[in-house]
Amino acid sequence: MIRALPKSLPNHGGNIRQLAGQAGLAEDELLDFSANINPLGPPAYSRQLISACISSLSHYPDPDYGILRQAAALVCGVEAGLIVAANGSSELIYALPRALPVKRAVIPAPSYIGYAEGMRAAGVLIEEPETGDDLSIDWSALEDLLRDGDLLFLGHPNNPSGRLLDMQKLEAAARRRPAVFFVVDEAFIDFVENGVSAVPLLKQGLDNIIVLRSLTKFYAVPGLRLGYGVASRHIARLLDGQLPPWRLNTLAAALGARVINDRGYAAASRKLVAEERRYLTEGLALMPGLEVLPGEANYLLIRVSAALGAAPLRKDLLRRGIALRLCDNFSGLENYLRLAVRTRPENERLLAELSRLLCPAKKSRIRRRTPALMLQGVASDAGKSIMTAALARILLEDGIQAAPFKSQNMSLNSFVTNSGGEMGRAQVVQAQACRLEPDTRMNPILLKPCSPVGSQVIVNGQALSNMTVDEYIAYKPQAFSAACAAYDSLSAEHEVILLEGAGSPGEVNLKSHDIVNMNMARYAGAQVLIVGDIDRGGVFASFIGTMAVLEEWERRLVAGFIVNRFRGQESLLAPALEYTKDYTGCEVLGVVPYLADLGLPEEDSVSFKKGLFAQSRPSGDEGVDICLIDLPHISNFTDFEALRLEPDVQLRVVNKVEELGRPQAVLLPGSKNVLRDLEYLKRSGMAAALKGLAAAGIEIVGICGGFQMLGREIADPHNIEAGGVVSGLGLLPLVTELAADKTLRRQVFIHRVSGLEVRGYEIHHGRSTSNSGPVFDLPPASTADAGACQDSVWGSYLHGIFDADSFRHWFVENLRRRQGLAGYAGPRPVYDLEPAFDRLAAVVRQALDMKRIYQLLGL
Structure with a gap:
């Protein structure tokens, strides 16, 4: 405007x-x-250091500023007695004519106007010789002008021209005019690559040189006022005598002592x-x-x-x-x-x-950024994925085509796109909220943990390699480049991009190599909303604590907070909302109520381990009891989300043998480390229990890694996981070898027993062979794995098999028949996420300040 x-x-x-x-x-x-x-x-630690000094404000500062002066002396290579601490170098400019027997001030024009202001305040006569057309100093003419008792001000570099002094000519002039005071203002010298200071001339015995240093400009803290002078011991004492005691506050002195030696910064x-x-x-x-x-x-x-x-x-x-x-x-x-x-x-x-x-007729070379907004969290599982999906659906309802983006996702739940690329499930759900086909550009970096200290790294949908933490940190610059390229490509095709962060932007041990939170927001030009889960408690402290550890550029990106999962009377939050705004400068843009049984897939294993699948038993004794085995490295547990909708199914997550009981079916899910999880089953006694259930005719179903575990043997010649050859559960005549290349593809099969069509996707290194009957009928000439079945045990590599309503209904009804129960009399549900998206959008739209959010997007 x-x-x-x-x-x-x-x-x-x-x-x-x-x-x-x-x-x-x-x-x-x-x-x-x-x-x-x-x-x-x-510097990044400025807020931390200042906060730590708050308790010292009840005491006077050190009147000698010994620590600060010693730090400055070390940088300048002089004794601390030559250092004069001041409330900015301006204070020294004003003190000079009071401290020295000055007859006249000589200020080559143009120069910083503060020199003349300081001299006028002291009633000192001012001479302002002009410089040349190129604003350089004519040293010969300047020397001819100088008289004993003059105070000559020289900027090095000059403000406003930015030109540096010729040190040789300065030295020569200072030697020829020992009764002239040469004040060299080095307020901006630290910005100059290989800049040469005038302090060494002072060390060579030129006692008529006085060097001024400002720390507030280089260290970006002009509000603190902080500087110092370097002069001969005699002049330093004279200057110090003209300055008030305690002229520097405690905060400024402490920060100055820290920053002045920060070579990295x-x-x-x-x-x-x-x-x-x-x-x-x-x-x-x-x-x-x-x-x-x-x-x-x-x-x-x-x-x-x-x-x-x-x-x-x-x-x-x-x-x-x-x-x-x-x-x-x-x-x-x-x-x-x-x-x-x-x-x-x-x-x-x-x-x-x-x-x-x-140049109004010339097209700007600056590409217009696609409007973008990023959802970050105070912690994992704060609700940022769901908030991103909600905003995606709200924008869609308002006629705006948004797309989701998460540069790096760590998840064991993944999905295969139509183009055969692998991506995280959260961005798949968010794409569905946008009514877009999932695209690996929405999640260019996927990490699938395969050990406590390592993950499989997937870039643009394809597995790159397994990396340790240190290896991945070294690779991160390349990963970030790939993520930025994916973002640029995706953002060029959509009206808005909704980005999601990971974990918390306040993880101080990760910030230096962050590629998913604030660095990605900065690249995208996105404002940030931070989501907190009030149901856990401590949400306002989390907001404030997160802001406290952010650097200033990061804080500028934060536009507000979202309180998620609130139960109760919202008006009771008013004092906390006001306190948070006063403390951080950012408003809470909405309080989203707790939404039970939302009906959208969860990606984070944190939710699964917290009891996401916990259900009450169906009323009466005619329900179907299904156990889902909780593996240490469980992956793609979303394969079984749809079963939770069935009204006569109790889906129980089991991680102890004594919890198994005698269910109608046991589900063995995928795993990111099949060999280690197989060892866990054997060590815990779960393997023996599963064999006993199979012998009793209980249906055992294995998907992907669980399918491999049901076999007789698994070989890992390429050390994809742990290497070597291990025996399986022996419930299927199946032998598996983990290949170097990963299979990624979408499939459509016919289930042989039911005759029903099933759709899904494969994500696996395994190549399995079996002489048992197949689970699926394959299209002619297909090389896909048809699964294997024997008696009541069967398995397949196909993820998402239970998403198909007709097959899932058949599967549950078949379990009922085997139990001797009649068919379920009521209607069976449709696994459709659209109603859940619409319900979520309606609640979030009501809770958030959508007008402000549209302003942040520039829409």
């Missing part, structure tokens, strides 16, 4: 409140290029600034009427043509929510603008707006 602006504008950059007010925006809506602050933001900052400075310079060179002057700092000085005018251009940008520094109060820079180097998305936005203003 373009707004009218008042005539007066601030003289300094960074007055965010005034600029935002003039632009008619909230402060967090203004993109501020007027202040030259590190685009990387404060410094290197990352310089790398980012160098890259983005080049990017901005190249982009601005394409804009008619703008000229970028040479410089080395984290800002650019732009000469604007007279036809354009710097002031009108700046106002045009401010109307569009972008603030630049107008340089008309710098001597000789009436038609110049200064702009800070910021992050790539921010720099892209600036260039795009300039292109619209200056």
Whole structure:
């Protein structure tokens, strides 16, 4: 939106409140290029360190600031006695004319206006010699101007030009003019790659050199006010005598002592600034009427043509929510603008707006981002998958075609797409909510745990290899590139992308190599909603704690919270909602009620292990009792979701032999580590119990890994799992070998006994052979595995077999007949997720602030 602006504008950059007010925006809506602050933001530990110091605020700071001065001395390679701590380098500028016998201040123009402001405040005469057209210093002319008792201010690099001083000429001038005080302002030197400081000249005996350092710009904490000076011991004492005691607060002093030696942060900052400075310079060179002057700092000085005018251009940008520094109060820079180097998305936005203003007929080279929103959680199983599905259906109902996306999913429940790719079940369900065909681009990285410290890594639907944790961390940069490419391709085809995170963005041990939470949100340009499960308790502490460990750039992505699974009177939450907003700055955008028996498949094994399948026994004694064996490495337990709908079925999850009883059927599910789970069955006594049930004629059904376990032998020559050869349960005349390649395909078969069609998908390394009867009739020339059956035991590789209503109904009725029961008199259910999606969408739409969510999407 373009707004009218008042005539007066601030003289300094960074007055965010005034600029935002003039632009008619909230402060967090203004993109501020007027202040030259590190685009990387404060070091990640800043909030943690400041929080830890809160208890110290009841005491005065150390008046000598010994720890801070010692840290600065170590960086500069001088004694701590030469360091003067100050409330920003501005405090030192104002103290210099009081501390030194100054007769006149010499400030080459253009220079930082704070020098002249400080001298005027002290009543010092000011001389402002002009620099050349290229804004470089004429050292010969400058030396001729200097007189004993002068205080000469030199920016290194200069603000606003960004030019560096010639150290040799500085040294020569300082030696020839020992009665002149040379003040070298190095507020921005840390941004310069291989920048050379003037401190070594001081160490060489040039006591007339005073170096000023500002920590607030490089470490992105200007609100704390923090700087120091380096001077001869005599001048340092004089300066210190002009400064008030306790001039630095405890928080600033503690943070300064920590950051000043952070070489990793410094290197990352310089790398980012160098890259983005080049990017901005190249982009601005394409804009008619703008000229970028040479410089080395984290800002650019732009000469604007007279036809354009710097002031009108700046106002045009401010109307569009972008603030630049107008340089008309710098001597000789009436038609110049200064702009800070910021992050790539921010720099892209600036260039795009300039292109619209200056090159309206030219198509922008910046690709418009597809609107995106990400759902993250305070923990696993907080409900982010379901919230993503709900929003997907709501958007569909409103005529907007969204698509789900989760860059990395760790799950043992997977699905095979029509193209033969493997992906996580959660994104399959979300695709169904969108009424889209599942696509591996929706879940480009799938991790299937196969041991406590390793997983099979599946990239774009195809198995890559098994990796240990360390191996996968090393591979993550490639994985992230693949995820970003998948996202770009998917987002180009849809109106909105709904992203899902994993676990919690607050996992501090994982953040450095995150590819699924905040880094993915940043890549997608997505705002983030954090979901918390209030039914577990502690949800508001979880919201606050999560925000407390996020870095500043991560916090800026968070647009609000969603309280999930609430039971009770919502008005009772009001104090907690207000407290959370006050503490974090983010609102709770909705309280979603607890939804029992939602009827949608769960992907997370956390839900399964917590008793997702727990059911009460059907009324009367005529129900069908089915046991599902809980394996340590269970996978694709969603194969049996549909059986839970049958009114006469009690589906029991069993992990102890004594819980088995005498059911009508036992289901042996898939496993991501068949050999280890087979050993578990033998060790626990479950294997012997299953053999006893089979001998008694109880129906035993194995799917995929469970099918392999029913056989006589499993060989693993390629070490896919544990390697070697192990004996199976021996309930089927079946021999399996785990092949190097994985079979991934969709299938349509005819069940031989019932004559009914079944559909499903195969995901397995196993190649099984059997001389028993087949379970399915295959199409002519088919090479698929037909399964195996013998007496009451049968199995197959086909996942999703019970999703077919007709076959599932037949299966239950057949169990009833074998039990001697009459057919079920009532109607049998249809396994259809559409009513569940519609019910979910209706409840969530009512609970959430959908107007705000549409605003976040820009719709």
